[in-house]
Amino acid sequence: MIPQGSAVLEPVAALLGEARAGVILAGLEIDPLLAKADGVTRAQAAMALNAVLFAQLLDRVPTAARYAAAVFAEGRQICFDHGALRTIDGATGTLPRGRGAFARLLEPLGYRVGGVYPLPRLKMTGHVFTHADFPETVPQFFVSELHVEQLPESAQAAAQKVFGASADPLDGAARSMLDALARDGRCTPEQASAGLPALVGAFGRHHADPALSDYEALLEHSAEAAWMATEGNAFNHATDRVPDVEALAATLKDQGYPLKPAVEHSTNGRVHQTAFLADKVMRIFIGADGQPVTREVPGSFYEFITRDLDPTTGRLDLSFDSGNATGIFAMTEAR
The missing domain is CATH 3.10.180.50 (2,3-Dihydroxybiphenyl 1,2-Dioxygenase; domain 1)
Known part of the structure; x- marks a missing residue:
């Protein structure tokens, strides 16, 4: 499970809500190295984006939601x-x-x-x-x-x-986030939370x-x-x-x-x-x-x-x- 305060959980929770983010992040296999919170690395931002897109697909696809719910109910991960x-x-x-x-x-x-x-x-x-x-x-x-x-x-x-x-x-917040990631390989948590909605919206x-x-x-x-x-x-x-x-x-x-x-x-x-x-x-x-x-x-x-x-x-x-x-x-x- 990704701990509270992690660089993956916070931007996901901002979009999905804490309860939904907790279910999705607990249900996905996530590399333990991505749990470290020291800014937001490009890999952490990528995983956060993927987690939200995965959750949105479950919301749109009832058959997938049925399958995922059964996996999560058994305590297994995807x-x-x-x-x-x-x-x-x-x-x-x-x-x-x-x-x-x-x-x-x-x-x-x-x-x-x-x-x-x-x-x-x-x-x-x-x-x-x-x-x-x-x-x-x-x-x-x-x-x-x-x-x-x-x-x-x-x-x-x-x-x-x-x-x-x-x-x-794409809006200004998304571009600022992407510019920081391209330049430094990381961005601030504030940039991630502000920029992620437009990145998700691109899909x-x-x-x-x-x-x-x-x-x-x-x-x-x-x-x-x-x-x-x-x-x-x-x-x-x-x-x-x-x-x-x-x-x-x-x-x-x-x-x-x-x-x-x-x-x-x-x-x-x-x-x-x-x-x-x-x-x-x-x-x-x-x-x-x-x-x-x-x-x-x-x-x-x-x-x-x-x-x-x-x-x-x-x-x-x-x-x-x-x-x-x-x-x-x-x-x-x-x-």
């Missing part, structure tokens, strides 16, 4: 492996395009690009950000870009209308309700673009690192959880993944008459991963796999 989000490599208003919108956050927090994964079937590329100081114990980020120019012209036009006036969510939607016709034009050619039209840059999924994903999947299916039919295995044979199907959410669109209409669409989901040791290093294989990612992304297809 090893948060990575969070995934999608971005638009195209016109995005004042919001930097593609992964740039998040590299500017993640790099001051201590992250470096640890791998690039082409996803040609999806017209996307995934970039993995791994923490330089705590690569195995601070969650990674899988940031994917949708290459709008590869879509048909009708979908490109829809993307321009949906995403072209996106707003930049949201920064454009207006889409027109239903534009959503349908995107959906015809890219389920991922359509998903971003309603969910923006929110965590597409959070991932639980488990010892044996095959055994866990069998148990969860017996318990009635909605899982994908099969476990994905990486080409190198060391990374194994499965996931719950995305929970449905109700979202507002603008109809042809200019009036709001509501539709049920896929929201976010929860994933499981087993990472074997890399025999060449003796350490966990922290890589990803393009085939695995493509299969996991199908969890949010609008069926």
